[in-house]
Amino acid sequence: MTEKSHEIAVADFPILNPEHIQPQDYLRPILGATIYAMVFTLPATLVGLGTGVSVARLLTFQLGVATTIVGMLLISAMVHHFVWWRRLKNHGASAFIAYEDLDMPLEEAFELCLGATTQLPKSKIETFEEGKCIQLRVKGNFWVTVDRMIDIRFQGLGEDKTRVIVDSAFKLTPARTFLISKIWGPKWTPIVFRLDVRKNKQMLAQITDYLRRVPEWNHKYIYGDSFEALNNEKVA
Known part of the structure; x- marks a missing residue:
């Protein structure tokens, strides 16, 4: 990352600050x-x-x-x-987040990324906010890996350039999440939920691979429906 992009990331993700945890x-x-x-x-x-x-x-x-x-x-x-x-x-x-710069306006990048995320295996869009973020839930393998929550955030860098930032963390049951957050506290919890770096980096690489191929696609995404090609021809 460049120094500028690193500053943006630290502002959004405090755990990227090496001084985040102090002895006290x-x-x-x-x-x-x-x-x-x-x-x-x-x-x-x-x-x-x-x-x-x-x-x-x-x-x-x-x-x-x-x-x-x-x-x-x-x-x-x-x-x-x-x-x-x-x-x-x-x-x-890069151990905890990934990003990709797309040569397109923010609105177009958001729509195409929204479509790209539906191609991830075992994934489901939980929520999204137009032009700002997409939140995915990716199912784990039963008794082997837990579910994960993927946050995809968008930052406009100019008229025709958009930065897409991907963050991945554990998704546990509400009871376990509550217990961990209450025991560890707000400064430790994000670290506890992100330390399986090998699996985390695999997930980030998989998503950014889709994002790199986004500009090559020729469709738009309509939430709750199928893909539609620009010539109105249905795509499965």
């Missing part, structure tokens, strides 16, 4: 893990109180579980931090 930011997952441990041990603690187990034994049990959970999460945070920093240092922004 470790306090957030530690606090989240502590609260999770208290909630996790609460049913057993209540049962113990009801059956006459001493408070001292219950506190020892809670402390042991909390120490284990906090210790595991702290190690996980250190690993996440190192892997994220190392990959950002070695690969730059």
Whole structure:
């Protein structure tokens, strides 16, 4: 990326800033893990109180579980931090996002990219905002890979040039997403959801490959219907 494009990316994606995580930011997952441990041990603690187990034994049990959970999460945070920093240092922004500059106006690029995204296997358009973004959901392989959410954003660079930025992240169940976000906090969560860099880069490469071929296409996309060629001939 050029310096200018890198500045644009960092403004939109804070995790591309090498100083995004500071030492004091470790306090957030530690606090989240502590609260999770208290909630996790609460049913057993209540049962113990009801059956006459001493408070001292219950506190020892809670402390042991909390120490284990906090210790595991702290190690996980250190690993996440190192892997994220190392990959950002070695690969730059391309480890987490991809972009393609198309020689066409923003409106045309958006319409053609909207059509291109329907060609991705196991993909479904969740939402889109005209001329701004497209959000895709790509199904994973059962018990092998999780679903992914693909955000495609558009930036007009002039009359006949548009930058398309692609971001890919895990798509988990609402319950798991809520749990992860509450434990890790807002600064860590984007990193946790994007660290499978090999799969992430495969997905980004697959989408940008479609985008590179967009200008060669001769059709427009009508959402909720089939493709129509410019000469009104139906295309499957």
